[in-house]
Amino acid sequence: MNALEVTDIHKSFSVPTVRLDTVREHILKGFKLRKHFRKYRELKVLRGISFTVNSGETVGIMGRNASGKSTLLKIISGIYQPERGAVYCEMPITPILDLGMGWNPELDAIDNIYLLGTVMGLTLRELKTAKDEILEFAGLQEFSRLELKHYSSGMAMRLAYSVAFRAVRGLLILDEVFAVGDMEFKERCYKRYEEIHQAGYTVLLVSHNPLEIERFCDRAILLDGGKIVQKGSSQEIAHAYVQSLTSVKTS
Template structure:
């Protein structure tokens, strides 16, 4: 167990489909009034509940993950493959404690850094500089520790004059650059990356991949979600393939990619 960075046991995440989102205040108030009258009518008429029609989505649910069990050792780089909706992002959110599993559990042995989607973890009203320090504090680092990495983060991200501008004015590309730079330079022992190489700038994308290779050589752990097969093959020796929330393959990266492509011919090579 001493060499295990991540261990999941029968991990499951359930989502219910019977909650309809309402964007308008009026609709929300109308719904509350309707429910209040319904409860009153039910209380006054014992037979009302028997004749009540169920909502078409009542009690319906979907398992985003089900019975997901695996181990990742310290120093491993593991690709996470799967079609859209397979459960890849949900898995990373559970491992980074953004959301909790419905069943099962995950053991994490080491400090986690995560880049789940562009801008995640950043406060839009704070500047780039302030968000760097905020991210380090969330990881449990002291201000002095963050300061020793600050210049490297700024240089790598190439955000230049935007450093003291609120994040909300950054383009998604610039947010992605800074988020990646923060995630990799604050030295977490376990790094969770979700589609970071979707950044359009090719030269920066290559720089990101090179940095991830360096991190793996240093003995840190990387879980890498991507639809880019070349990037996965370059970084990882192993991959976990998810289909409808379940692991259908866990092993050699080339075999995993072959199995994935057989059901997804439009994937990026």
């Protein structure tokens, strides 16, 4: 049974060659000659992406920087709108993207847990019972009332990770999140991820690390220039990704 169906997704961004962001700039533009008017460059980020993910399956996505991985995940999450194509998902989605940026530094850890937790779909009742567990997983109980501006980036990331893993619903989308914390915390995260996987959640995992893709994914896809260039087993794709990097270096 398909949990996620992505059909012919296209996305491009209009990138101005000269960026105009203010009313003043737009008015001044009117006084200039036509040849000086702002020109746009069409940046095609995704070109006809189609794939499916079965219920309970983990699919990896690999690709070099600027291959369209993060844009694809934002479209699947509903943050960006596709230009063409469709995304169908029969279950709620938990996207875990840009973990390090989801905080209000003026608030303490508990308030941030409530803020990020409700944004990620947890109710206040769920958060009230889960907050101690979240702090314990992050190993930050004694800093629960400390404002986040006093946290190190590693501590903030651990907290973010703990909230996100508590908020998991039907389809979990992970964008480069295993690059968090020290080895001990990373192992704890791997273990938590395996529990989630065994519980039957469907996962879409983006990573640059071939070992993670091989370890956690049932199969994978390789993106390049906004297109799927290869689909296959996680081992095949991890190998192809490493080869594509090597060939770029060699050439």
